Amino acid sequence: MDQRLLRATWLGGLGAIICAPTFAYLVLPSVAFLGLPTTGGLWHQLSTITGLLALSALVCAAVLPSRLRSLNRAFGIESVIDLHRFFGVATAALVFAHLACVVAAEPANINLLDLTTAPGRARAATVSTLALVALAVLTVLRTQARLSYELWKWSHVTLAAVVLGSAALHVLLLDQLVRDAVIGTMFLLFTLLLVLVLGHRWVWRPMIDPSTEFVIRDVRRENPTVSTLVLAPCSRAGQQATSWAFAPGQFAWIRLDRSVMAEEHPFTIASSAHSDATEFTIRHTGDFTRALRRLPVGSTVWVDGPHGAFTNDVGTSAGFVMIAGGVGITPMMSMLRTAAHRHDTRPYRLVVVASAPQDLLFRTELAQLRQLLDLEVTEVLRRPVEGWSGHTGDIGVELLSAVLGGGHQAADVDYFICGPPALVSDALSSLDILGAPIDRIHTEQFDLA
Numbered sequence: 001m002d003q004r005l006l007r008a009t010w011l012g013g014l015g016a017i018i019c020a021p022t023f024a025y026l027v028l029p030s031v032a033f034l035g036l037p038t039t040g041g042l043w044h045q046l047s048t049i050t051g052l053l054a055l056s057a058l059v060c061a062a063v064l065p066s067r068l069r070s071l072n073r074a075f076g077i078e079s080v081i082d083l084h085r086f087f088g089v090a091t092a093a094l095v096f097a098h099l100a101c102v103v104a105a106e107p108a109n110i111n112l113l114d115l116t117t118a119p120g121r122a123r124a125a126t127v128s129t130l131a132l133v134a135l136a137v138l139t140v141l142r143t144q145a146r147l148s149y150e151l152w153k154w155s156h157v158t159l160a161a162v163v164l165g166s167a168a169l170h171v172l173l174l175d176q177l178v179r180d181a182v183i184g185t186m187f188l189l190f191t192l193l194l195v196l197v198l199g200h201r202w203v204w205r206p207m208i209d210p211s212t213e214f215v216i217r218d219v220r221r222e223n224p225t226v227s228t229l230v231l232a233p234c235s236r237a238g239q240q241a242t243s244w245a246f247a248p249g250q251f252a253w254i255r256l257d258r259s260v261m262a263e264e265h266p267f268t269i270a271s272s273a274h275s276d277a278t279e280f281t282i283r284h285t286g287d288f289t290r291a292l293r294r295l296p297v298g299s300t301v302w303v304d305g306p307h308g309a310f311t312n313d314v315g316t317s318a319g320f321v322m323i324a325g326g327v328g329i330t331p332m333m334s335m336l337r338t339a340a341h342r343h344d345t346r347p348y349r350l351v352v353v354a355s356a357p358q359d360l361l362f363r364t365e366l367a368q369l370r371q372l373l374d375l376e377v378t379e380v381l382r383r384p385v386e387g388w389s390g391h392t393g394d395i396g397v398e399l400l401s402a403v404l405g406g407g408h409q410a411a412d413v414d415y416f417i418c419g420p421p422a423l424v425s426d427a428l429s430s431l432d433i434l435g436a437p438i439d440r441i442h443t444e445q446f447d448l449a
């Protein structure tokens with residue numbers, strides 16, 4: 001499906017989740033007759049509206065990070081995570097507004113916060129709110145508290161499950177909402193949606209789906225700190241292994257066990273979209289990436305993907321400018337290798353930035369790709385090194401205008417930037433000064449948390 005259509009469909013779906021229950025409450029006469037307090041004073045009405053909106057925002061916040069490939073393809077993983085954060089904050093704000101309206105409608109309702117005396121429906125609401133607050137505090141303090149990614153992830157998931165479960169209990173025990181035919185049906189649909197999406201994310205993909213199983217064909221050393229894993233989909237008894245479809249520049253999560261609890265990390269697919277083997281080029285920065293380097297040929301890994309929208313496989317473009325820092329060259333390699341397979345004649349301008357000459361990856365292959373493509377490669381070292389006569393320093397306007405050339409048509413070209421945050425922000429501000437249209441600039445940073 002065309003990316004704009006995909007985005008419009010998802011925005012329509014999320015919009016429907018947000019608006020439908022409140023719209024039904026405000027507009028449908030059947031709802032007013034069936035016991036909901038549309039006539040119970042302004043604060044009653046506002047408490048119902050804020051409660052319904054909080055629930056809708058919570059459903060969106062739960063759906064967004066559930067690794068739905070079409071959603072990640074529509075917006076890109078960074079925007080999906082940003083949207084998830086937005087809906088998380090919106091849920092918290094609406095919950096507190098709901099609480100304020102409940103107390104404003106009837107001041108004695110403040111006693112509902114007392115967990116020892118409050119009825120079940122109020123206790124469920126309080127537990128949900130406390131878990132929501134803990135979730136927000138944990139997210140804000142994650143960097144200061146130096147929580148490991150895994151500890152942060154599992155605390156986040158556990159608290160989110162408590163928020164969802166106790167919010168559902170609150171609605172069920174309120175009874176009047178679920179008794180109404182229209183709103184009750186909507187809640188049923190929300191529940192079904194969550195069961196399907198969360199079941200797909202936490203049960204089907206990590207524990208059952210056979211298409212996630214890959215075998216290691218080779219582990220190639222690129223330099224002392226970087227290796228390439230060469231994978232192929234596992235063939236089942238009596239079945240031919242089928243290669244999988246991805247767009248150049250997309251990424252996948254890799255796990256070393258078929259278990260929902262297994263540690264998993266995201267890596268960009270570096271190979272051509274038309275190659276039989278799937279390659280991931282990985283810098284060994286910690287325990288997990290070092291374990292990948294030691295994997296024996298023939299062992300199995302589990303790959304959840306492809307995800308993301310950092311790809312040149314959409315839209316019409318007269319050419320591409322790619323700026324890569326360190327191992328951020330992996331999506332660019334996938335795009336260039338795919339372009340060579342497709343005999344693409346459009347111009348590709350690649351700027352690669354590294355700390356030292358030995359960190360410049362794929363130099364031999366890039367020289368070969370220059371014979372097949374209209375490709376120019378500019379190598380840049382961050383600091384001058386003895387014997388190096390090429391470019392040095394940060395990415396700036398001068399360097400980029402030299403790379404882009406005088407006759408460059410900024411409006412026709414797509415720009416891809418991948419690397420450390422400082423490089424991404426330098427490149428973004430330089431491209432802005434050079435007049436590159438913002439909607440043609442695509443960025444990816446190798447940090448999701």
Ligand SMILES: Cc1cc2nc3c(=O)[nH]c(=O)nc-3n(C[C@H](O)[C@H](O)[C@H](O)COP(=O)(O)OP(=O)(O)OC[C@H]3O[C@@H](n4cnc5c(N)ncnc54)[C@H](O)[C@@H]3O)c2cc1C
Nearest residue numbers: 149264265266267268282283285286287288289330446447
């Ligand atoms: C979309 C995307 C694509 C990526 N592509 C590549 C690639 O092609 N090649 C490559 O070498 N690296 C890539 N990375 C980075 C890679 O995921 C991390 O380097 C790796 O997870 C580090 O794991 P570690 O335990 O070995 O190192 P650690 O030292 O434990 O982690 C280093 C940092 O990586 C991040 N990180 C750790 N675990 C995870 C996780 N499970 N999910 C997300 N981030 C995590 C944290 O910010 C952490 O501070 C990519 C990251 C993202 C988000």
